[in-house]
Amino acid sequence: MINVILLGGGNLAYHLTNEFLNNAAINLVQVYNRSLASISYLKGKTAITNDIKQLKEADIYMLCVSDNAISELSIQLIFKNKLVVHTSGAMGLNTLKSTSNKGVFYPLQSFSKEKEVNFSNIPIGIEANRTKDEDLLMQLAKAISKQCYLINSEQRKHLHVAAVFVNNFVNHMYVLGNEICDAHQIPFEILTPLIQETALKLSSLSPFEAQTGPAKRNDSQTIETHLSLICENQQKIYKLLTQSIKNTYGKKL
Amino acid sequence: MINVILLGGGNLAYHLTNEFLNNAAINLVQVYNRSLASISYLKGKTAITNDIKQLKEADIYMLCVSDNAISELSIQLIFKNKLVVHTSGAMGLNTLKSTSNKGVFYPLQSFSKEKEVNFSNIPIGIEANRTKDEDLLMQLAKAISKQCYLINSEQRKHLHVAAVFVNNFVNHMYVLGNEICDAHQIPFEILTPLIQETALKLSSLSPFEAQTGPAKRNDSQTIETHLSLICENQQKIYKLLTQSIKNTYGKKL
Numbered sequence: 033m034i035n036v037i038l039l040g041g042g043n044l045a046y047h048l049t050n051e052f053l054n055n056a057a058i059n060l061v062q063v064y065n066r067s068l069a070s071i072s073y074l075k076g077k078t079a080i081t082n083d084i085k086q087l088k089e090a091d092i093y094m095l096c097v098s099d100n101a102i103s104e105l106s107i108q109l110i111f112k113n114k115l116v117v118h119t120s121g122a123m124g125l126n127t128l129k130s131t132s133n134k135g136v137f138y139p140l141q142s143f144s145k146e147k148e149v150n151f152s153n154i155p156i157g158i159e160a161n162r163t164k165d166e167d168l169l170m171q172l173a174k175a176i177s178k179q180c181y182l183i184n185s186e187q188r189k190h191l192h193v194a195a196v197f198v199n200n201f202v203n204h205m206y207v208l209g210n211e212i213c214d215a216h217q218i219p220f221e222i223l224t225p226l227i228q229e230t231a232l233k234l235s236s237l238s239p240f241e242a243q244t245g246p247a248k249r250n251d252s253q254t255i256e257t258h259l260s261l262i263c264e265n266q267q268k269i270y271k272l273l274t275q276s277i278k279n280t281y282g283k284k285l
Numbered sequence: 286m287i288n289v290i291l292l293g294g295g296n297l298a299y300h301l302t303n304e305f306l307n308n309a310a311i312n313l314v315q316v317y318n319r320s321l322a323s324i325s326y327l328k329g330k331t332a333i334t335n336d337i338k339q340l341k342e343a344d345i346y347m348l349c350v351s352d353n354a355i356s357e358l359s360i361q362l363i364f365k366n367k368l369v370v371h372t373s374g375a376m377g378l379n380t381l382k383s384t385s386n387k388g389v390f391y392p393l394q395s396f397s398k399e400k401e402v403n404f405s406n407i408p409i410g411i412e413a414n415r416t417k418d419e420d421l422l423m424q425l426a427k428a429i430s431k432q433c434y435l436i437n438s439e440q441r442k443h444l445h446v447a448a449v450f451v452n453n454f455v456n457h458m459y460v461l462g463n464e465i466c467d468a469h470q471i472p473f474e475i476l477t478p479l480i481q482e483t484a485l486k487l488s489s490l491s492p493f494e495a496q497t498g499p500a501k502r503n504d505s506q507t508i509e510t511h512l513s514l515i516c517e518n519q520q521k522i523y524k525l526l527t528q529s530i531k532n533t534y535g536k537k538l
């Protein structure tokens with residue numbers, strides 16, 4: 033049984049506390065938040081406090097607070113020989129200013145209180161200074177998820193950039209596709225099955241193998257036709273991505 | 286009961302013939318292909334031929350041949366008062382050179398013989414010169430799919446460009462994400478749940494509403510950090526898409 037105290041009452045804290053309470057391998061000893069209101073849903077389920085001096089004993093102290101609050105909150109954790117971890121993808125291990133051992137427990141998904149989550153399908157990246165702590169965090173991660181990885185701070189920075197490409201920029205491609213549809217009275221839902229197929233394909237093919245389209249085929253006639261149909265901003269993006277696809281396959285095929 | 290003759294023996298023909306054979310509302314009268322080998326799987330299930338002069342009577346003659354074969358094959362269909370349709374997203378209605386009435390029956394998905402499909406979830410765009418033919422094609426489309434749309438040739442051209450953004454360019458974002466992961470020994474599967482979540486989100490939010498990330502938040506510190514971590518080609522794309530996201534939200538919020 034792993035004893036955990038969680039600090040925070042936001043989006044991630046909400047889902048992690050629910051998961052920990054329902055997980056037989058984990059004992060959620062206490063939850064701290066600066067305001068009690070955000071953690072009142074835990075009354076009767078575990079101990080709650082808004083006084084950092086009242087923190088109990090546990091194996092892991094997990095900070096689920098805003099990135100820029102990690103340093104100022106962790107500096108108040110003055111005990112030793114405990115494991116203090118944060119949950120941020122964007123912050124290094126040393127953002128933690130506690131005197132204890134340090135680690136990171138980063139669930140790679142976007143959370144909001146309204147949306148239910150299933151942790152077993154959420155990848156978790158962990159990091160710690162000491163092998164012993166790494167093992168403990170891995171044990172915790174495996175208790176809730178099927179996909180657990182050792183990811184150090186350096187790798188996590190790069191993972192964060194990769195996530196911008198496959199999530200934020202991908203969504204912007206959807207926005208541009210939607211713009212084109214709207215401009216020609218085409219219902220955007222007509223593209224939803226293709227969009228989902230494109231994402232699901234990755235379970236059987238690498239993205240490199242899955243690539244199709246005029247840029248991959250080097251079909252310059254279709255490319256010219258397409259460019260003549262779109263606005264200036266779309267053209268710039270179309271040209272740059274077409275060139276990048278050509279380079280990718282020119283180089284490697 | 287709608288009587289259909291299908292011409293072609295490739296990827297799309299394979300799936301459509303199977304669907305038509307199993308659909309009570311449709312009678313697959315005959316299948317033509319220039320080579321019998323590709324349609325031998327239909328022996329005993331429907332009439333097959335490689336002689337265009339032996340075509341029987343039907344309500345709809347559906348061409349499932351390569352885009353650049355549509356004109357040369359349809360010109361040989363010299364009968365009148367029949368409906369001849371092609372199945373291409375990239376070709377106008379008038380690519381058909383038959384003397385009959387013309388239409389388009391375009392299933393918006395990518396097909397390969399190996400991959401099973403479920404037509405009920407594949408959007409179908411239809412077009413015809415005459416309302417009567419439009420109605421007949423809509424009846425056929427509705428017999429196999431839940432998502433049927435009237436899409437004229439002009440709209441179909443734009444739809445094709447939109448599909449390049451949401452399918453080909455999205456896949457290239459996956460390729461770039463994968464490149465970043467490989468360069469830092471991060472397993473790409475760690476991003477698969479996020480990728481699928483990004484696509485599935487569109488069933489409850491518009492892409493405009495679903496946008497997140499440093500560009501949307503105008504978080505210039507994170508943007509600078511990210512740019513310092515990636516190679517030149519990735520930087521160019523990161524900058525252009527970040528600017529495009531900023532413009533999108535600067536304009537409309």
Ligand SMILES: NC(=O)c1ccc[n+]([C@@H]2O[C@H](COP(=O)([O-])OP(=O)(O)OC[C@H]3O[C@@H](n4cnc5c(N)ncnc54)[C@H](OP(=O)(O)O)[C@@H]3O)[C@@H](O)[C@H]2O)c1
Pocket residue numbers: 040041042043044045065066067070095096097098099100101104105118119120121122138139140141142143144
């Ligand atoms: N949400 C996600 O999608 C996601 C995914 C992976 C990782 N994470 C990481 O999880 C952590 C929490 O994110 P979140 O989305 O849950 O944030 P959130 O919903 O904005 O909640 C922020 C929490 O931090 C507390 N807080 C803010 N400033 C504080 C301060 N100066 N001192 C003490 N507490 C403070 C807030 O307290 P009040 O309730 O009193 O305002 C609130 O409980 C972050 O490190 C984030 O990077 C989030």
Ligand SMILES: NC(=O)c1ccc[n+]([C@@H]2O[C@H](COP(=O)([O-])OP(=O)(O)OC[C@H]3O[C@@H](n4cnc5c(N)ncnc54)[C@H](OP(=O)(O)O)[C@@H]3O)[C@@H](O)[C@H]2O)c1
Pocket residue numbers: 293294295296297298318319320323348349350351352353354357358371372373374375391392393394395396397
């Ligand atoms: N596959 C898709 O993802 C997809 C999706 C939507 C729409 N479509 C449209 O469906 C149509 C067929 O595509 P496909 O992917 O099924 O193609 P495919 O697998 O490449 O098959 C092409 C078919 O066309 C025949 N053909 C080629 N040139 C011909 C000619 N000069 N005369 C007569 N027949 C000829 C071939 O005959 P042989 O068997 O003798 O070689 C073969 O049966 C195209 O218009 C395409 O745009 C395809």
